[in-house]
Amino acid sequence: MPELPEVASFRRFFDRHFLQRRIASAQARNPKIVRGVSARELEEALPGRSFPGSRQHGKYFFAQVENSPWVVMHFGMNGYLESFENPEEEPLYTRLLIEFEDGGFFAYVNQRMLGWVGLAADPDELIAEKGLGPDALSGNIRLEEFREKFAGRRGDIKPALMDQSIIAGIGNIYSDEILFQARIHPRKKVHDLGPQQIELIFEKSKSVLRTAVDRNADTSAFPENFLLRDRRKGALCPVCGNKLRTAKVSGRTAYFCPRCQSE
DNA sequence: CTGGTAACCTGGCCGC
């Protein structure tokens, strides 16, 4: 689930529920979820402090901590955040549990353990270390830069869109929507794209993600002409009614409309 | 350098 729009909704959720509440304790329910620092280090960095703010960069989320490094979270394939009031409500697969002095709880939940949490003195430093490109919605990306990053690429357009070092935040799902809205086949070679097509992809990247963020990543609230409203085997194209098809593109399953996105 | 692949984990689902 967690690509840029989902992480944006997690951030919204985090800000609404957890800002300014004093932390009583933190516990890594599964220490393996903690990366870069020891579980103990993370647990000891939080008690007595609160979260004054938060940040997002692509698929990464940062929770600011008073007088302490930020808590970094990556959600992997299926992580999410939860808020609850009673211990018995703790979600299955809670990996990081935080209790506040008011008695409420924060949970970072991640069934498959593909995500991780850690500490970062400076989010920008971590972003640089990971080699992430500009956040897809930050407004910092320029068309020229986008073009340059694509120039000289040999492969298909879909994995290029998902390359976090070019633009951060687009994954398998939203790359399908962007290419569908741009009417471009996922296997189209980057070097076969004309300047207008590159520009179209650039614009659609922003508009698709903006729309998804505005609707809180709730696919049922997406516009009628969005593929993501019904992205599954056997579904029909929301524009022309053709049956959607799938293709393996660099190891991932791409959904597309063979008529709207001819090869 | 580039791009493709397998591995990391833990389930859910489908078909036999």
Next chain:
DNA sequence: TGCGGCCAGGTTACCA
């Protein structure tokens, strides 16, 4: 009902 095999929205080490 049971079980094997495949698939899942991410990242990354490794190989060609």
